[in-house]
Amino acid sequence: MLFIIRKRLFQLFIVLLVLSIFTFTLMKLAPGDPVLTILNADEMLVTEEDQAKLRSDLGFDQPLYVQYGKWMLNLAQLDLGKSYMTGKPVWDELMERLQITIELTTFALFIMISIAIPLGVLAAINAGRWPDQVSRILALIGASIPNFWLGLILIYLFTFKLQILPSSGIGSYSHIILPAFTLGFTFAVVYARLLRAGLLQSMSEDFILAGRARGLKEWRILWIHAFRAAILPVITVFGLSIGSFLGGAVVVEILFSWPGLGSLAVEAIFNRDYPVIQGYVLLTGIFVVIVNLLVDLSYYVIDPRINRKEEAL
Amino acid sequence: MEATIEKQIKNAGDLVHTAEESLLEIEDLTITIDSVKKDLVKQIDLSIKAGEMLGLVGESGSGKSLTATALLGLLPSSLQITGGTIRLGNHQITSLSEKEMRQVRGKEIAYVSQNYQSFFTPFIKIGKQFVEVIQSHSPTKKSEAKKIVRYWLNKVNLPADRVFNSYPFQLSGGQLQRAAIACAILLRPRLIIADEPTTALDVLTGEKILDLLRGLQKELNCAILLITHDLKHVMNRSDEIAIMYGGQILERGRTCDVYQNPAHPYTRLLFQSRLQLSKEVTKELRTIYGEPGLIAEKGCPFARRCPYVFEACNEIPQIKTVSDAHWVACHAAN
Structure with a gap:
């Protein structure tokens, strides 16, 4: 257990290093100039002199590796720099938005789990019958429609037609339902299929037959003996797709004007606000690696064989 | 405290199993594949008396394991009993509801499989699975259940404390099969179905397991259906023998009669x-x-x-x- 944590923390370091180099270079290669944005060149007259001054203030006139080195040096002191647009420290900005995003993603996860598990279990115990067909169709829908489109449909239905849920903003629980559902649904129906496959597999194991032969109740067989083996592949896939989950969160945040990290990142990209973009990418990177670490650790909890075997080596 | 538990367990056993007539009667049992209407087991008759062992011998695919699964009421949904009756004591197994059948399984009929590696659920400690069996059949306090489990683990010559707290993969094959037997007899069943219990074990361990089963049978006075493809296992242990081929019983009788005069x-x-x-x-x-x-x-x-x-x-x-x-x-x- 400690071994894997150590290994993952080392990996985290490597991942972040590579990630920072890539984003740093890519942003410099991308078209657009932050100097013009900062000086609001679209609306005001900007002289060459002003531009040059700001450029040297921001250190843009130096070679790329020097800029990167300086940024890294600051990062080592946990200083992500200041936002070009607001002038506030990037760290504060990120933390403020992170809280709001966590609210959304937690709720989306909750919705995801409460759809995926009952749907998957129902489809498995009724394999071939109508609940299975329904889950199959839902999975097809969930896998094919992009979540911004699902979000638009939901807004049309619940905000425009039925007028029961707000389409944007934050504040109350009614605000969180639509975005969280939009984000959670597409993942949930696909995971339900995975869970169904895992359950069908584990229900055909010999130990299930032996359990039934011992006279165990069917719900115990399902939830205690079969479920645990079936949930592992679902958790694995979730770990792998956590990146696209966070990506989906960005789209959903924009769609529902949810002022979280995603909206912050998109604003920052439009404004070429380099420090904020880099901060966002790093934070997402850390998050992805940590979730994958948790996924790995969950294996040890769910299947004790993994742990003991490693100890025996 | 241990002594009283032992006494209780022993006394409980004396009350049951007194009938002279056969404990298990299978008559005309036919099992059919639903989709192609093919009979896999054709009109077989079998009976076992309490305290006796019936050796059901046959090669792979002869329908012996299928018969065992039918006794447990656990045939896969593609297979169906299309004829005949199974009676255990005064239960008509073929006409029990699923709920009643569940109460019979584990309590009246116990099952030991050839695949000892996956007899227990791999990620749950063995002791916990034993306690689960006891509590599934009668509301029992955990401490009480633990004592019963200890008693039977000792009976099959296993280090009770260690096995209780082990995961299945931490035991050897022989130990696992012993644990499986202990789990099977936990509730003093009237019939034990042992489906090729020694196939996956080495010869010596296998012999020990069969001797153990035979010894426990004397104490429990239960019937054993020993399914095997190895004649030598049944010749010197079982009271009766039935030879199965292609889903039918070709010959059946007292082991010594069949041995001396195979017809x-x-x-x-x-x-x-x-x-x-x-x-x-x-x-x-x-x-x-x-x-x-x-x-x-x-x-x-x-x-x-x-x-x-x-x-x-x-x-x-x-x-x-x-x-x-x-x-x-x-x-x-x-």
Whole structure:
């Protein structure tokens, strides 16, 4: 257990290093100039002199590796720099938005789990019958429609037609339902299929037959003996797709004007606000690696064989 | 405290199992694949008395395990019992509801499988699974259940404390099979179905397991259905023997009668093809003609491999009485 944590923390370091180099270079290669944005060149007259001054203030006139080195040096002191647009420290900005995003993603996860598990279990115990067909169709829908489109449909239905849920903003629980559902649904129906496959597999194991032969109740067989083996592949896939989950969160945040990290990142990209973009990418990177670490650790909890075997080596 | 528990467990056993008549009666049992209407087990009759062991012998695919699964009421949904009855004590198993059947399983009929590696759920500690069995059948306090589990683990010569707190993968094959037996007898069942319990074990461990089963049977006075493809396992242990081929019982009777006077050609050939210790080394081991699984579609299932086959074998043979409590299904037998 400690071994894997150590290994993952080392990996985290490597991942972040590579990630920072890539984003740093890519942003410099991308078209657009932050100097013009900062000086609001679209609306005001900007002289060459002003531009040059700001450029040297921001250190843009130096070679790329020097800029990167300086940024890294600051990062080592946990200083992500200041936002070009607001002038506030990037760290504060990120933390403020992170809280709001966590609210959304937690709720989306909750919705995801409460759809995926009952749907998957129902489809498995009724394999071939109508609940299975329904889950199959839902999975097809969930896998094919992009979540911004699902979000638009939901807004049309619940905000425009039925007028029961707000389409944007934050504040109350009614605000969180639509975005969280939009984000959670597409993942949930696909995971339900995975869970169904895992359950069908584990229900055909010999130990299930032996359990039934011992006279165990069917719900115990399902939830205690079969479920645990079936949930592992679902958790694995979730770990792998956590990146696209966070990506989906960005789209959903924009769609529902949810002022979280995603909206912050998109604003920052439009404004070429380099420090904020880099901060966002790093934070997402850390998050992805940590979730994958948790996924790995969950294996040890769910299947004790993994742990003991490693100890025996 | 331990002593009183032991006493209680022992006394509980004295109350049941007194009937003289057969404990398990299978009559005319037929199992069919639903989709193609093919009979996998055809009109078999079997019976076991309390305290006795029936050896059900047959090669792979002869329908012995299927019969066992039918006894437990756990046939896969593609298979169905299309005829006959199974009676255990005063339960008609074939007409019990799923809920009633669940209460019979584990409590009245216990099952030991050949695949000891996955007899227990791999990620739950063994002790917990034992306690689960007890609590599934009667509301029992955990501490009480633990004592019962300890008692039976000691009975099968396992270090009770260590096994109780182990995961299945931490035990050896022999230990696991012992634990499986302990789990099977936990609630003093009236019938134990042992489906090739020694197949996956080495010879010596296998013998020990069978001796253990036999010993426990004496104490419990339960019936055992020992399914095997190895004649030597049943010859010196079981009271009765039934030879199965192609879903039918070809011969059945007291083990000594069948051994001394095998009436069916298949039984005779089986005895001849055993490895034996004798002064003279035979040049060649007798084998049975044809491949296992070569089953005649109609008439006697063994007809296509039988050296004595004649025209009448196209008809299903009547069951003939060879001697008292010894039956054979063969046209050639007299």
